[in-house]
Amino acid sequence: MRRVITTLAILLVVVVAGMTALVLLVNPNDFRAYMVQQVEQRSGYHLELQGDLRWHVWPKMSILAGRMSLTAPGAAQPVVSAENMRLDVELWPLLSHQLSVSQVMLKNAVVRVTPDSAAKAPQNAPQGPRNAQTSTSSNGWSFNIGQLQIADSLLIWQQAGGDELNFRNFNLNLDQDDNKQATIALNTSVTRNQRSATVNLKGELDASQYPHRLSGKVDQLDYALAGANIPPQGIKGSLSFEGSWNGDNQQFSVANLQLTANDSALTGNAEGSLALPQRLALNLQATALNLDNLMANAPVNEAEGAQHATVARAPVIAEPRERNNADSPLNTLDLALKLQAKSAVWRGLALSDLQLDASNQQGLMTVSTLKGALGSGSFSLPGTVDIRQPETRVSLQPELQQVAIQPLLKALELPESLQGTVSLSGQLSGEDLTVEAAKRNWQGRAAISANDLTLAQINLQQMVRRAVARISNRVSSEDKDGQGIKQIAGQVVLNRGELDFSELTGSGPHLALQGKGQVNLQQQLLDITLGLKLSGWTGDDKLVTALSEQTIPLRMFGHWDNVQYSLPVDDVIRNRLQNEAKSRLNEWIDQQQDNDDKRNIKSLLRP
Template identity: 50%
Template sequence: MRRFITTLAILLVVIVAGMMALVLLVNPNDFRAYMARQVEQRSGYTLALNGDLRWHVWPQLSILSGPMTLTAPGAQQPVVSAENMRLDVRLLPLLSHQLSVKQVMLKGAVVRLTPESDSQRPQNAPVAPGRSGSSEITQGWTFDIGELRVADSLLIWQQSNGEQINVRDVNLQLSQDSHRQAHVELSSRISRDQRELVMNLNADMDVNRYPQQLNALINQLDYQLTGADLPQEGVKGQAKMQFSWLGDRQAFSLKEIALNANDSQLSGNVSGTLTGRPQLDIDLRAPMLNMDSLLGLADGSSDGQQAQSQRAGAAPVIAQRAEHDNSDSPLNAIDGKVKLAVDTLRWRGMDFSQVALDASSREGVMQLARFSGKAGNGSFSLPGSIDVRAAQTAVALQPEISAIDVAALLKAFSLPASLSGDLSLKGNFTGTGLTVAAFKRTWQGSAMLNLENAQIAGLNFQQMIQHAVERSNSRVKGTDNAAAKNDLQQIKGGATLDNGLLTFNELKGSSPVLNYGGQGRVNLPQQLADITFGVTVTKGWQGDDELVKRLQQTPVPLRIYGPWSALNYSLQVDQVLRQQLQDEAKKRLKDWADRNRNGDSSVQKLIKDL
């Protein structure tokens, strides 16, 4: 045991002595020119190391440098700059005059992906020949980086439209083996427009044929997006997928996607090419897609307080974006196809099933060949097109709805749920904008509608008319029957929409106890209504036979008007009763005149006046 301990002590002394001798005998600044030339020869970039290089021996033999920069040819700003850099090197190759870098670590680095940091080739510059072999300076040296670490760093990315995205707190750990199988761990956060995205990535990559081909397996991607105009808890979830890149064809693919976002799930494949005009092919399936949860909307809410209560709050006025003009819309930059199959979809409090979307986009115009689904016992189909080539999004839809719950539909569009029943509709609408607010202000079109099992909340036409007649005339009264309490109606007619003004041209309704027709208009932005009906109560009368017969054949004018929150109605029963009295008086005078043909001529004149 004593010999073993002595042997270990001697070995430790030899290692420490060797490292001390290495520090004293080998000057790390001798590698400065070599590293700069190696970087320039292999990539064309210029590596600048400022300050002296020095050894760091514990716990890893390393070379420490002061400020460093890495600059592309002809660039105005460096691609990478850092206050310090650490190179972990292997000991044995160093003893044989070889520099083998085990790990490169940058702390507090700034990575710029901007036009100023991009390489610039001088005008009329000759094309450089293919890279030749190693120079005399590099003969006998090898260069190998097994690991790269970037800690507490910043990435500045400037998009094509000039806007910059700052990726902060970048922590990257990249390692690869001799077969060029790499492992990546990345965490960062992005703050923009009062929103923040935090993500953590764990992936394995095959870079053996890079840049011709790159394959990656994203084992786990955790993310959380919080901030203005998002749900209180944000949008968070995990993702897994397989990624591949073909450099020669500029093609990529995402396979076996498994994505969770709050309580929604997506799976499928995405592929595309980036040559010329980019092409994208999306084929996804969702067992559950809850748009209310993703958008932070309460059931049937819009942009009002009910929706705001479900969100983290709107951005301050000073941080509001400029007016959207479609200049940066993906549809203007990318062509492709989208297929989406959703088993269960929730939107503004409405639940849909078997939703299918089949769309294609070309030159800024998306064609909705199919957008259909089911809701309860009904179904919907919304084919059409979306055009983003102009400043304002132009939408054209040909909706076809069958037996959809109209109360839920009205609530979804932030309209009073004053109607219930099963709505069937077929129409043609055009407008600008895809929001509910835009539909209520800037859309036009017309539709034919049919409402089965309809009831108007708070309004029973039969009871209203019967009670009004009873108060005006004691000769008749209405009966309180079951049909009056459960007055299910069928309503048919046409409607036109013109920039927020919804006009009903010829509404016709019927039920077992009444018939009516009507017309009028509804102002959607101002939330005002003005509709006039002519209601004929065909059953439920008792009393004077002549008056009952008259009431069963005569429409009673009924006007409903005013703001949605406090609707008024005007029922003109007196006109019907007055006409009945006039007709009855005229008939009696005529009978008297027929019995007294030689009577006073003033009676004949009175009959004519009536």
């Protein structure tokens, strides 16, 4: 045992002595010009090192540098600048005058991916072949980086003409082998316009053909979004995909995409180009798509006894910038989107077999197909959305077939006072693509029909029967509850918040009706008049005939939370009875012989 300990101690002394001698005999500043030369020769970038280089021997053999910067040819700002840089080097190559860098570590760095940091070729510079191979040094030296670590840094990202995004707490670990096959681990966060996002990524990268081509896959990308115009619970999920990038023509492709966002899950692929005009084609499939959990303005279902957390609002430092379509990325993007969802939720409506086929041409979006099933019915909503002007212009051609009315009214935040199914075909247009805007300033017209229509707490037939019973006991009718309107159809015109119904005709059990009216969506007022004809009366034959043929006006008016009714059945019957009495009296007079007496009596009966 003593010999083993002695041998280990001798080896330790030799290693320490060798490293000490190396530190004393090899000056790291001798590598400064070489590193600058090799970086510029291999990449064209200019490396600047400020201050002296010094050794650091524990836990790895390293060269420590002060402030450094790396600048692309012709760029106004450096791509990378850092206060501190550490180069972990291999020990044995140093003994043969070789510098092999196993890891580069930057701390508190600023990484710029902006137009000012991009390489710019000199004017009238000759263009070499794109597939030309870079020359390698033949002076006996080698330069190789296997690992890159960026810690506690800042990434500034900006596209030409776009807004600048600052990714803080930027941490990147990149390991690559001799074949330029790399593994990547990245986490960062970004805050902008009172919204924040965090990203944690793990993936693989093939950089063997860089800068012409890149390929790789994202094994897992976890993200979280929170803040203004984001649902109170935030948006959390994961993303994975395989992708490739063609640097020569600025094109990319994504395959085997898998995305989760709260309780939504999508798969698909994408391809596009970042060169102007930018292009993106998305083909997505969803097993579940809950839009209500992804939209900040989605209606909240109030559950009985539910407890709601109080959301603290951040102090307003300045007035938020007014929304302007000029800032939309769709103005410079050609988009093709195809989406299929087995099930989806929008404003509480349970949709199935949802299909979307839309395209965007620099701000003009055409929705060729937007259709699906809604309960036992179906819907189709093709149209266009134009954001080329400051105000968004919308034009839609809605078609509904046998859609349940009550859930639809709830989704549109209207009183749930009707039950049944509705079918509709029409044309709508207006400004802004929101439900509130549609109720406030949209315009259009449609042909509408409804089946099995019932009004909440209102039975039209029962109202008329009871009104007749209070006036006369000479007729009666079977009193059956739950009777409604079997079918009703008409025309509806929407004009900036006011619905105008006309040509309403309908029928039901022992019922026929005609009507018209208006509903003011902004002031929540209505004024609708229905002319009702009821059959199924029994009793006095003439009165039964009169009631069956007579139109009884029912008027509903006032605020829709406190609707008033007018049903003048007594006036109708009284007029009918008076006309009947006059008719009988005239018949009796006609049977008399004295013409003078008849004329005198008739003159007395005239009003």
